[in-house]
Amino acid sequence: MRRTDILVIGGGIVGLVAGIDLAENGATVRIVDAGLNAGTTTNAGSLHVQMQSRFMQLYPEQVPNVEAALPFYKAAADLWAEIDRTLGPFDFVRQGGLMLAETDTQLAFLEGKARREAAKGLRVEMLDRAALDRIAPWLGPHVRGAELCRDEGKLNPLVANSQMKARAAALGIDAVTDRIDGIDTAPGGLVARGMQAEYRAGQIVLAAAWGAGDLARPFGTALPTRAEPLHMNVTEAGAPEIRHLIQHAERSITLKQLATGQIVIGGGWSARDRGRDSPPAVKLGSFLGNVGVAGRLVPSIRGLRILRSWAGMNTTMDGASAIGRLSGAPRIVAAIPGDAGYTLGPLVGRMAGAIAQGRTPPEDPAPFSPDRFAPVSA
Amino acid sequence: MTEIQFSFNGRQIRARQGQSLASALAEAGQLALRKTAKGEDRGLFCGMGVCQECLVRVNGVPNLRACMTRAAEGLAVTRQDPFPQLADIPVQAPSPELIRVDPEVLVIGGGAAGLSAAIAARRAGASVVVLDERKIGGGQYYKQSADAAVLDAQQAEGADLLAQARERGAEILVGVELWGAFDDLLFLGHQDGVPLVARPRTAIVATGAYERPVMVPGWTLPGVMTTGAAQTLWRSDRTLPGKRIAVCGSGPLNLQVALELARGGAEVRLVAEAAPTPLAHAKDAIALARADPQLARKGLAMLLGLKARGVAVRHRTQLDRVIEGPTGLLAHFRGPGGRSRVEEVDALCMNAGFEPQNEILRLMGARMRYDAAFGHLKTERNETFETTVTNLFAVGDCAGLGGAPAACIEGRIAGRVAAARAGHGNVGDLTAERGDLARHRRFQHSLWRMHRIGPEPAKTIPPETLICRCEEITAGQLRAGLSDAPGHIGTLKRATRVGMGRCQGRYCAPVAARLVAEQTGKPLEDLSFFAPRVPIKPVSIATILATQEALDAPD
Numbered sequence: 001m002r003r004t005d006i007l008v009i010g011g012g013i014v015g016l017v018a019g020i021d022l023a024e025n026g027a028t029v030r031i032v033d034a035g036l037n038a039g040t041t042t043n044a045g046s047l048h049v050q051m052q053s054r055f056m057q058l059y060p061e062q063v064p065n066v067e068a069a070l071p072f073y074k075a076a077a078d079l080w081a082e083i084d085r086t087l088g089p090f091d092f093v094r095q096g097g098l099m100l101a102e103t104d105t106q107l108a109f110l111e112g113k114a115r116r117e118a119a120k121g122l123r124v125e126m127l128d129r130a131a132l133d134r135i136a137p138w139l140g141p142h143v144r145g146a147e148l149c150r151d152e153g154k155l156n157p158l159v160a161n162s163q164m165k166a167r168a169a170a171l172g173i174d175a176v177t178d179r180i181d182g183i184d185t186a187p188g189g190l191v192a193r194g195m196q197a198e199y200r201a202g203q204i205v206l207a208a209a210w211g212a213g214d215l216a217r218p219f220g221t222a223l224p225t226r227a228e229p230l231h232m233n234v235t236e237a238g239a240p241e242i243r244h245l246i247q248h249a250e251r252s253i254t255l256k257q258l259a260t261g262q263i264v265i266g267g268g269w270s271a272r273d274r275g276r277d278s279p280p281a282v283k284l285g286s287f288l289g290n291v292g293v294a295g296r297l298v299p300s301i302r303g304l305r306i307l308r309s310w311a312g313m314n315t316t317m318d319g320a321s322a323i324g325r326l327s328g329a330p331r332i333v334a335a336i337p338g339d340a341g342y343t344l345g346p347l348v349g350r351m352a353g354a355i356a357q358g359r360t361p362p363e364d365p366a367p368f369s370p371d372r373f374a375p376v377s378a
Numbered sequence: 379m380t381e382i383q384f385s386f387n388g389r390q391i392r393a394r395q396g397q398s399l400a401s402a403l404a405e406a407g408q409l410a411l412r413k414t415a416k417g418e419d420r421g422l423f424c425g426m427g428v429c430q431e432c433l434v435r436v437n438g439v440p441n442l443r444a445c446m447t448r449a450a451e452g453l454a455v456t457r458q459d460p461f462p463q464l465a466d467i468p469v470q471a472p473s474p475e476l477i478r479v480d481p482e483v484l485v486i487g488g489g490a491a492g493l494s495a496a497i498a499a500r501r502a503g504a505s506v507v508v509l510d511e512r513k514i515g516g517g518q519y520y521k522q523s524a525d526a527a528v529l530d531a532q533q534a535e536g537a538d539l540l541a542q543a544r545e546r547g548a549e550i551l552v553g554v555e556l557w558g559a560f561d562d563l564l565f566l567g568h569q570d571g572v573p574l575v576a577r578p579r580t581a582i583v584a585t586g587a588y589e590r591p592v593m594v595p596g597w598t599l600p601g602v603m604t605t606g607a608a609q610t611l612w613r614s615d616r617t618l619p620g621k622r623i624a625v626c627g628s629g630p631l632n633l634q635v636a637l638e639l640a641r642g643g644a645e646v647r648l649v650a651e652a653a654p655t656p657l658a659h660a661k662d663a664i665a666l667a668r669a670d671p672q673l674a675r676k677g678l679a680m681l682l683g684l685k686a687r688g689v690a691v692r693h694r695t696q697l698d699r700v701i702e703g704p705t706g707l708l709a710h711f712r713g714p715g716g717r718s719r720v721e722e723v724d725a726l727c728m729n730a731g732f733e734p735q736n737e738i739l740r741l742m743g744a745r746m747r748y749d750a751a752f753g754h755l756k757t758e759r760n761e762t763f764e765t766t767v768t769n770l771f772a773v774g775d776c777a778g779l780g781g782a783p784a785a786c787i788e789g790r791i792a793g794r795v796a797a798a799r800a801g802h803g804n805v806g807d808l809t810a811e812r813g814d815l816a817r818h819r820r821f822q823h824s825l826w827r828m829h830r831i832g833p834e835p836a837k838t839i840p841p842e843t844l845i846c847r848c849e850e851i852t853a854g855q856l857r858a859g860l861s862d863a864p865g866h867i868g869t870l871k872r873a874t875r876v877g878m879g880r881c882q883g884r885y886c887a888p889v890a891a892r893l894v895a896e897q898t899g900k901p902l903e904d905l906s907f908f909a910p911r912v913p914i915k916p917v918s919i920a921t922i923l924a925t926q927e928a929l930d931a932p933d
Contacts, residue, residue: 035866138464162873177865236441236880236916237415239461260415261461282912284560288926295919302923303467305441305916307880310909 002174003200004028006356007192009180009215010207013043013157013342014335016164017083017349018205023171025357031168032192032199034179034211034276043157043342044232044266044312046245046254047080049073050097050117050124050149053109054252054268055319055339062319066339068367069320070120073340074151075363076347081153083346087167090160091259096123097152097245098132100297102142106249110147123150136244138300152245154256157342179276180208183215183332190331205352207335209315212322220328220375225336228314229271229280231290235304237261246297253293263301265294271311280311315341323351323361323368334370384453386434393449394615396524400425400432400444401615403455409600409620409725411444412458416850421600422619423847425607426518427511427555428588428735430880430916431598431847433458438468441880441916445607448513448524470571472924476931477551477574481507482800483793484565484578486738488550489517491774491785492584493539498793499582500546503802507576508543509554509567514614515540518586518606519782521613529613557913557921559738563769566925568917573925580769580796583739584789587732587775590753590833591885592627593853595843596700597728601707605729609635618644620724624709626650626697627730628830633680633691635727640687647721649684650695650711652730652830659828666824669817673783677825699840700726731831733888734776740910742767748902751826752779753833753888755904762795762805763788771796779831784818787811836892846886848879856890860897867894867908880916883908 006022008015011033023029051070056063077094084092101107107126114124127135128145136146168175178194183204185191192199206212210227217223242257253267269286287309295302317338326332335352337344351361351368380395386408393402400422403411410419411432423431425445432444434455440462444455483499485492488510496506508515516522520536528534543550554574558566565576589604591597605625611617612635623644625636628651640646656663667674684691698710698718706722713719731753739757740746744765746755756778763771771792774785791811798805839845841854851874859874867890870876876890877883883890891906900906 035869158872158875234878235919237461238467239463241464279909284558284564284566284912287558287912288922288929291919291922292926295923299469300464300467302470302920303439303441303462303918305880305918306913306922307882307916308878309912 001197001199003189004030004174005202006030006205007032007190007199007201007203008205008207009192010209010211011175012207012209013161013164013345014209014337014349014352015205015207016161016168017346018207018335018353019168019173020164020171021350021353022205022356023168023173025353025359027357030174030176030199030201032176032178032180032194035177043161044254044264045155045157045160045258045342046256047077047094047153047155048097048340048343049077049122049151050099050147051113052247053099053249058268059316059319065319067116067120070117070122072321072347072363073343074122076344077151077153079347079350079362080155080343084155087163088160090163091156092153093155093243093259094153095243096148096150097247098127098136098146098148099247099249100139100143100146101249102144107145110249114147117149124148136242138241138298140297140299143297154245156258156260180215182218183329185329185331203331203333203356205333205335205356207349207352209336209341210313212334212336216326216332216334216370219326219332221326221334221370222373222375223322223334223336223370224317224373226316227273228316229273229311230266230314231269231271231282231286231309231311233265233287233291233306233309235263235265235301236307238263238301238304242298248293248297251293253290253297255294255298263304265290267293280313282309282311321348321368322370323348323365324355324370327371382449382451384449384451384455386455387457394525397449397615397617398445399434399436399447399449399455401611401617402449403444404611404619405617411600413460414850415460418598418850419600420598422607423603424588425604425610426588427915428881428884429847435462438466440467445610446512470918470920472920472927473572475572476928477569477572479507479549479551479574479576480578481505481549482579482802483796484509484563484576484581485584486556486565486581487517487584487586487774487776488512488515488552489584489586489774489785490519490539490782491586491789492517492582493543494786494789495582495584495773495793495796496543496548497539497546498790499797500543500548502794502797504797504800506548507578508548508550509556509574509576510550510552511555513553515550515552521610523616524614533613555915555917556738557915557917559741559914561742568921568925571918571921571924573921573928575925575929579800580771582771582773582789582792582796583776584774584785585735585738585776587734587779588884589729590731590733590888592697592728592730593839593843593845593889594697594699595840596702598844598847599700599702599707601724602700602726602728605632605635605727608639608725608727612638612642616642618642619727621645622647622706622723623725623727624648624650624721624723625727626709626711627728628652629729629731630677630680630825630829631729632727633684636689637680637683637687640684640689646687646689647723648711649689649691650697651691651693652696653693653828655693656828662824662827666821666828669821669824673821697728731833732775732779733884734778736776737910737914739765739770739772739776740904741912741914742770744770744772746904748904748906749778750832750902752831754778755907763792764795769799781818781822784815784822787815787818833888833892835896836889837896839889845889846876846879848881849875851876851886856893860893865894865898867891867906870894871908877908882916
């Protein structure tokens with residue numbers, strides 16, 4: 001197989017944007033993706049900027065990393081707005097995200113959170129019920145107020161992914177379906193060992209999400225990537241009236257309406273991992289729990305029917321991205337969002353592309369160096 | 379019979395008590411029931427709750443299937459708009475009730491196979507609950523009258539099975555829609571929004587089949603419906619789908635329904651049968667007559683009946699397209715040698731084979747294999763019709779097409795075995811049942827050889843033909859999507875939205891799977907189709923809330 005300047009491992013949003021960026025800057029690029037549970041299969045299309053309460057509860061030790069990276073999230077959402085103009089449109093809407101509170105404790109929590117986020121430059125404000133009624137009259141009676149983060153938004157990932165793939169194809173990027181089992185160094189470059197073929201390249205952009213840990217480990221970097229299968233649901237269409245991305249101060253919920261009217265409900269409920277050869281299985285508790293929260297917070301959607309549920313793969317590490325060359329194999333550039341993969345994907349992809357080509361990345365990659373992980377003991 | 383009245387978009391519609399909304403509206407000449415996102419009219423199509431095309435609003439509640447909803451005095455029915463305003467949707471409080479059933483044998487589907495299984499299991503002493511999606515038991519083959527009047531021997535046979543099941547003490551719950559099936563035989567459903575939780579000892583799936591359409595440009599127009607939908611209108615409600623009718627596709631159901639509608643007073647202009655004339659299958663005809671002389675005579679009587687009424691049955695004749703004319707649907711047919719003919723009709727009925735309703739079985743992980751002759755998945759079963767999932771049985775057409783007589787025998791065997799599994803005696807001698815089953819299968823084998831039972835190759839479908847009715851995606855768009863996202867039905871779905879609509883891929887999935895198979899050269903298998911997912915049928919968030927609250931509540 002023809003050698004390329006760059007091999008991108010992982011054809012999800014990170015790999016696609018990295019590949020497009022590299023090809024637009026003159027590199028020959030091949031993207032190889034394992035398919036099934038990999039490659040831009042199950043994104044939900046929420047653009048998260050404010051700290052997610054679910055994440056703060058689940059991984060309190062990672063909160064400092066997330067908080068430090070808030071400007072990075074904002075920049076990532078800004079980049080989505082830009083590529084929606086240049087490569088879109090993707091049904092991109094940026095009316096902001098509402099994090100709802102039903103109790104005084106929750107309101108107090110959100111107020112504290114909003115102050116911390118404002119200090120990091122986010123456009124946040126607290127809304128009382130009267131203010132909410134003006135922009136979200138469909139909310140249920142228990143909702144007392146909300147934090148509005150104007151930097152947040154949503155888009156249709158099906159549209160975005162397919163247009164991005166079309167752009168990659170138009171740039172002559174070779175897209176291959178294969179699972180990469182390992183990477184070897186070779187004179188003047190690298191060889192990625194796939195199940196079907198070997199892929200030679202000058203450099204590799206490692207955009208393999210939860211699969212990246214195994215590929216980086218032999219080079220001494222212990223990227224702690226973990227697959228986190230998450231439950232999702234979608235309803236039949238209603239009039240597109242819910243403009244905001246909806247979350248909750250305590251409950252696990254993300255809710256948004258696509259421009260085509262369907263409502264996508266998620267929020268980090270777990271699914272059952274069935275290994276890399278089968279899609280994750282839906283858990284009854286997640287289905288009932290997740291839809292139940294949505295139906296209580298937004299009673300006017302109760303008359304709509306759920307058409308489908310599925311599970312997607314999120315990737316977690318330590319709450320921050322890993323972007324940059326591996327010290328044990330400098331021809332490999334890590335590109336792992338580590339959280340909110342779809343939101344951060346384009347920015348992480350562009351930064352990795354810039355690093356690979358020696359250009360200045362759009363954001364400072366220093367805080368995201370993969371070197372922060374302890375070296376693997378031999 | 380009690381006369382009632384309801385309104386449709388303000389117009390008063392007369393109906394008979396028990397009649398479905400779809401039937402009363404068809405009788406009133408109202409075939410278009412909703413608008414799609416692209417502004418197209420749609421109406422009754424499958425007649426059995428599968429296609430989700432006949433959605434209407436009833437007293438403000440959107441997304442109700444007119445074919446599954448009974449007319450009632452004073453209902454305000456309106457045309458369903460594609461995007462109901464959230465503020466206009468009545469907020470439903472979760473139902474405080476819960477139906478809990480924990481029988482030794484749960485039978486899912488109250489048709490030929492299911493009722494036979496229920497009777498056999500009760501006879502052996504097991505506790506039995508039958509769940510049926512329709513408001514009237516009996517299933518698609520025995521289609522019972524809404525007013526319990528008996529039309530013919532076939533209905534009488536069904537009425538008898540229903541009566542036997544009830545007399546023997548099987549609990550039959552009608553109007554129950556199952557939406558979830560989980561490990562360890564946990565089934566979730568609802569009856570008009572009241573949650574149902576079933577945790578049986580054994581389960582017999584007898585969900586039957588739905589009809590494979592003839593996909594041509596115009597097959598989504600109101601007035602074009604499956605042959606079974608037209609039959610339900612007639613047999614259940616004594617409603618004709620229209621005055622002038624044509625029937626197309628292949629198989630004996632088309633002949634039977636053509637004759638029934640003709641007897642009911644319809645003007646049947648044409649029965650277009652894709653297969654060559656039975657005279658070309660002399661060997662099969664003889665084998666068929668040998669296997670079951672009585673059924674063979676019934677078939678012959680049907681052909682003679684059609685002839686006596688002057689109904690033309692044209693073989694090797696296929697539907698090309700349907701166009702809306704000023705005074706009816708213009709159905710264009712192509713006959714032998716490319717001869718074309720156009721029939722102007724009020725209703726066009728189509729059936730080109732069947733697709734098993736195997737969603738529950740696939741969801742629970744029962745192993746499937748693809749049957750190339752029928753063009754659909756068959757469920758792997760042992761000699762007592764148990765699937766590869768312990769204590770889960772599959773009988774009748776849901777496991778692969780076999781016809782009603784075979785379904786009854788399979789049901790009787792599985793019912794006995796499931797009862798024995800639950801501790802009720804021994805199965806006993808099955809030799810006689812197995813002999814009957816073998817004979818019926820010989821009959822079916824010869825019968826199907828005389829018709830075109832397999833699907834058409836996907837590559838021959840004209841590009842402008844809608845494949846995904848729900849998301850309004852054409853064959854041409856699917857092919858374009860296939861070149862963008864090759865290799866798998868899942869990637870094709872994400873590239874084109876095929877299968878993302880309300881019918882959950884029931885009509886488009888077989889075509890999409892064949893397109894991918896034709897492109898990749900890979901043989902069809904279970905994984906070629908959309909991954910089975912909860913919910914099996916669309917279920918309202920109000921019902922899910924009610925289910926969650928009921929399950930969380932202490933017993």
